[in-house]
Amino acid sequence: MMRPGNGTTTGDFHAAPKKERYNSVVIQWFPGHMTKTRRQMQDTIKLVDVVIELLDARIPMSSRNPDIDWLVGQKPRIVALNKSDLADEAVSRQWEIWFRSQGLEVIYTNALSGNGLKDIYKQLRALTQVKLESALRRGRLQRPIRTMVVGIPNVGKSAFINKIAGKAVAQTGDKPGVTRSQQWVRIHPEIQLLDTPGILWPKFEDVETGLVLAFTGAIKDDIMDTTELAANLLARLAVLYPARLMERYKLQDIAGKNGMQLLLEAGKRRGCLIAGGEVDLHRISAIILDEFRGAKLGRVSLEKPPMVEKKQQKSETKPVHAPIQDTGAIIPEEDASEENCAPLNCASQNIPASSQDCGESPDESGMKE
Numbered sequence: 001m002m003r004p005g006n007g008t009t010t011g012d013f014h015a016a017p018k019k020e021r022y023n024s025v026v027i028q029w030f031p032g033h034m035t036k037t038r039r040q041m042q043d044t045i046k047l048v049d050v051v052i053e054l055l056d057a058r059i060p061m062s063s064r065n066p067d068i069d070w071l072v073g074q075k076p077r078i079v080a081l082n083k084s085d086l087a088d089e090a091v092s093r094q095w096e097i098w099f100r101s102q103g104l105e106v107i108y109t110n111a112l113s114g115n116g117l118k119d120i121y122k123q124l125r126a127l128t129q130v131k132l133e134s135a136l137r138r139g140r141l142q143r144p145i146r147t148m149v150v151g152i153p154n155v156g157k158s159a160f161i162n163k164i165a166g167k168a169v170a171q172t173g174d175k176p177g178v179t180r181s182q183q184w185v186r187i188h189p190e191i192q193l194l195d196t197p198g199i200l201w202p203k204f205e206d207v208e209t210g211l212v213l214a215f216t217g218a219i220k221d222d223i224m225d226t227t228e229l230a231a232n233l234l235a236r237l238a239v240l241y242p243a244r245l246m247e248r249y250k251l252q253d254i255a256g257k258n259g260m261q262l263l264l265e266a267g268k269r270r271g272c273l274i275a276g277g278e279v280d281l282h283r284i285s286a287i288i289l290d291e292f293r294g295a296k297l298g299r300v301s302l303e304k305p306p307m308v309e310k311k312q313q314k315s316e317t318k319p320v321h322a323p324i325q326d327t328g329a330i331i332p333e334e335d336a337s338e339e340n341c342a343p344l345n346c347a348s349q350n351i352p353a354s355s356q357d358c359g360e361s362p363d364e365s366g367m368k369e
Helices: 032-047 068-072 089-101 117-137 157-165 206-216 226-240 242-249 259-270 283-293 306-311
Strands: 050-056 078-081 105-108 146-151 183-188 189-195
Touching: 032 068, 032 146, 032 189, 050 068, 050 117, 068 117, 068 206, 068 226, 078 117, 078 189, 089 306, 117 146, 117 157, 146 283, 157 183, 157 189, 157 306, 206 226, 206 306, 226 242, 226 283
Parallel strands: 050 078, 050 146, 078 105, 146 189
Antiparallel strands: 183 189
């Protein structure tokens, strides 16, 4: 199959890829510095009073490190649902209930705007009050509350730390693992924060996790088949938010259609055509992914808590599964696209896929770390 980056058109897809080749895929990505980080966490977690676990509010389960419960143990923990402004509010409330049922405190945050950060101060004081008061009674000098932030790459950890500290204390960049060295930061007269790198899985145990991370841009598009990825995303959105999907891409009827069929129809509606009237799948795929990541379809959550999933009957979908390769890096998402790509030949001009009519400056989507 041709790589979409090489000018894939509808002529390369005579039928939707079979599911079987997706079922055996397991992503292996565990750089050496991550192994060192996990060992460091086991030692440094003993020094802190509270752990702040930063998650992507749109995919709280997939953006968790499966080792976190074991690493944190009985330490008090605050779950910070970051990028909450991009997630479905009703679904986020369901996640809040679920996390609280696990004995965890929950706050909603936006690392770029600073929303929710004041709630962290209150929670830190509440969770450590008994411990610190006990230390005072034993005659120990009052010391700052010690906390640490943990999270996988690209959940906004560095931006979160920079915002809460009021200055750029942690490196922020487009590459995963950019925050690698540990550093103590005084974020408040009463609070010290230990910045630690995000930790990714030794492997993805199921392809579902890899897919939703790729949808949000947490896995680099250039190692993915973006056409199949976009088709998978459309198949999911057709179940979760069908009305929004139909309105955004002017789709007439989505019932019974698989992701590739939806992608082709969206390409035609947007005018993403090449010579011969075929759909430019590379172009429309880039638009679909960019618009989702830029919240052009509104506030969307791709995962629901286990208790909710069990109650809901699964709808029939016909996804086109994206082959997921070994991931060498994780990066933030690109900014959103706007209108269709018909007026100009974008590829020939090397203009980013996220530009309106191949010429618009990308808007601020609030997605970058």
